[in-house]
Every structure is written in structure tokens, then in C-alpha cells.
Amino acid sequence: MSTTSTSSNSPDIAIRLAGISKSWGDHQVIKTLNLDIERGQLVALLGPSGCGKSTLLRLLAGLETPDSGRVEIDGRDVTAATPSARGLSMVFQSYALFPHLNVADNICFGMQVRGVHAAERRQRLDEALTLTNLHGLELRKPAQLSGGQRQRVALARAVVAGHSICLMDEPLSNLDAKLRHAVRHEIRALQQRLAMTVVYVTHDQTEAMGMADQIVLMNGGSIVQSGTPAQLYELPSTAFTASFIGSPPMMLMAADKLPPSMVPVAGNADPHTDAPQYQVGVRPEHFRLVTPSSTELFGTVTGVEFQGAESYLYLDLPGGDAIIVRSPEKLLLQCGDRVGLSWNAANVHLFDAAGQRLSTLPPLLPQQRPPVLSVVS
Numbered sequence: 001m002s003t004t005s006t007s008s009n010s011p012d013i014a015i016r017l018a019g020i021s022k023s024w025g026d027h028q029v030i031k032t033l034n035l036d037i038e039r040g041q042l043v044a045l046l047g048p049s050g051c052g053k054s055t056l057l058r059l060l061a062g063l064e065t066p067d068s069g070r071v072e073i074d075g076r077d078v079t080a081a082t083p084s085a086r087g088l089s090m091v092f093q094s095y096a097l098f099p100h101l102n103v104a105d106n107i108c109f110g111m112q113v114r115g116v117h118a119a120e121r122r123q124r125l126d127e128a129l130t131l132t133n134l135h136g137l138e139l140r141k142p143a144q145l146s147g148g149q150r151q152r153v154a155l156a157r158a159v160v161a162g163h164s165i166c167l168m169d170e171p172l173s174n175l176d177a178k179l180r181h182a183v184r185h186e187i188r189a190l191q192q193r194l195a196m197t198v199v200y201v202t203h204d205q206t207e208a209m210g211m212a213d214q215i216v217l218m219n220g221g222s223i224v225q226s227g228t229p230a231q232l233y234e235l236p237s238t239a240f241t242a243s244f245i246g247s248p249p250m251m252l253m254a255a256d257k258l259p260p261s262m263v264p265v266a267g268n269a270d271p272h273t274d275a276p277q278y279q280v281g282v283r284p285e286h287f288r289l290v291t292p293s294s295t296e297l298f299g300t301v302t303g304v305e306f307q308g309a310e311s312y313l314y315l316d317l318p319g320g321d322a323i324i325v326r327s328p329e330k331l332l333l334q335c336g337d338r339v340g341l342s343w344n345a346a347n348v349h350l351f352d353a354a355g356q357r358l359s360t361l362p363p364l365l366p367q368q369r370p371p372v373l374s375v376v377s
Helices: 053-061 103-114 118-131 147-160 177-194 205-211 229-234 239-244
Strands: 013-024 027-038 042-046 068-073 088-091 165-169 197-202 214-219 222-227 251-254 279-282 287-290 298-306 311-316 322-327 338-343 348-351
Touching: 013 053, 013 197, 027 053, 027 068, 027 197, 027 214, 027 222, 042 053, 042 205, 053 088, 053 165, 053 197, 088 147, 103 118, 103 147, 118 147, 118 177, 147 177, 177 205, 197 205, 205 229, 214 229, 214 239, 222 229, 222 239, 239 251, 239 279, 239 348, 251 322, 287 322, 311 338
Parallel strands: 042 197, 042 214, 088 165, 165 197
Antiparallel strands: 013 027, 013 068, 214 222, 251 279, 279 348, 287 338, 298 311, 298 338, 311 322
16 A cells, blocks of 8 residues: 555556545644555554544545545546445445344345345345354344444444445444453454455544554544555554554653763754754653662652553653553562663654654763663562
């Protein structure tokens, strides 16, 4: 997938948005935006509330009309086409089930409206029930189903439509955490089995990271970065990406408040003298807890959170930054304790005053690793 638009006849491109923009009055919800989505991929539109991701999905679905630009599906310009003429299925956050119809009738409703023959309806229904594990529930009404079962009915309805493209607008937000994880796995397995192209809107970065082939991260109506989950996690192009992706996200620290020996150098600029606005980023799992006497950087413990397989350590740094350290070990630390911090040069990210990633050289760290703090039982 790419955020640029070229030829419209590539067989690998299922969806192309070229120069799309949308405003509500004086407020520009979608700034001029280009996006290609490859066939057979699950692409997550990710971002905070108000970033424009749901509006972008509605533009793609034909529920809204762009102020400028072009929407193409399978190489066909559908910018002015009605939703029903676009060859799409859609799964909503609210399930959108008819309360007076049973499971089978809810799934088959669209086929009946389109005049699909009864024998074909029965065949597609049986296939969809099998794919979504709903056999035995055909005669139940939505009120008799759990949240996860209702969402599977909505998925089955999308499957029987027979479209190769499906749009999903935060379909799991009404489910509890445990059920969300299970249904997330079901959606991903179904998408891969059917080789469907899925555009999936979510504000939950964990959901996007766990499901998507590609993530399109949005903020303020623009695409901040797009790529695989690993690319966004390991090589964030902006401080916004770094602070949004990851749970907990990357820790960003003011470069001028850190020891000079622990700060990378970007080109010919010295973050301590030329640009004190630079930020140093380190993932929580890449911090090393060491004895305070063995390093120039230390923090004061403000909290310890045990999460079973790992622990989170909350620290205040002398310069005023607060960070979270993730440790796979059980931490024997208490609030008020002082610990030393270190990190590997390869795990450091540097961002400029505008939040853009900078090319870096390795920081001047000692070759010998400092003594590790004893924190386990």
C-alpha cells in the first residue's frame, strides 16, 4: 500500500483515493489525501477521535461526497456512485441488526432485497453460518444473542453479500476486552480465508497492530505514516507515531535535560546547544535498570505496576520528564527508590522540534555495560 496515487489500472490495487478532501463549513476534516489499498489486505485506519478516519470511510462507502478528488474501486471511478453501486459490504459499530428478525433472516435480508434465488440464499446462508460459527442460532432474535454473537451475525451478513471489499467502522468498540480479543481473531481469520480486502477503522492501536497487514495512521485529517505494524513500531517517522503506537508507547525525553553522553547526534547538530527542543525516544522495554552509581542518568520511582508476565515501573527524571519502564521481571522496588537508567544506542530514536524523525549517529556510550540493578526475587 502506498499513500501516493499513480496509474488507476493496477490489478493489485483494490481501492484508490486520489486528492480526496472534505470540509464541514470552515473545518477541513480531510485534507488533500492520496491512498492506495492493495487487494486482499486488511488495512487499519488508525488515529485519535476527530482525526478524520470515519469520515474517510464514509467517503469511500459513498455515504458522503468529497469536495475534491476521486474514489476508485477496482479501477472504476465511483466518486459519484451510490453506496449500493460500489460493490462494498459494511459492518457497523452498532451491528445494525433488525430486532424483529431472527439470525437467518437478518443475514439473508440484503439477498432478498436484491432478488437472489431462494436456493442460492440457502447455500450462502449455510456457508456464512459455518464461517462465523453461528450454526444452531439461526432462529434466535438479536436480543437473545451476546454482543460477540451479534457482531458475528453482522459479519455473516457481509459475507453473504459476496463482495470482495468490506468496510468496518469500529466494529468491536461495544464489546468487553476479552470478547474483543476473540472476535478480533475471528475477523482476521475470516478475512484471510476469504481473501477479502478490508478497510478497518479503529482508535485502538493494539487492535490495529494485532490485525492489520497495513496501518494508515491519521491525525488532523492527514496521513501521518503508513506501513506494516512493525514499520510503525520500529521506525516511527514522527514523534506523533512514536507516542501513539505501542502500549505503553515510546517514552519521549527532552534532549537538553539528559546527560550529553547519552544523546545521539543528528548530522552536525548538537541537541544540547543547537536545538534544545530535540526529543530522545526509547521504547519502555529498551530501558535497562542499572545501579545509580554506574550511569549518569537516574530516576525516582513513583509507582510499580505488576501485570503478571511483566511489570511497569513509573519513574520521574531529574529534568522533569516522566517515563515508564517495562520489565519482564518482578520488581522489588518501592516509591521513592532511586534507580539508574541505561539503553543500547541501537534502540534510540531522535526527533526534531517539529516532531520529525532525524537520522542519527550512535551516542557516546561506554563499551562495557553498566552493572544491572538487582530487581528480581
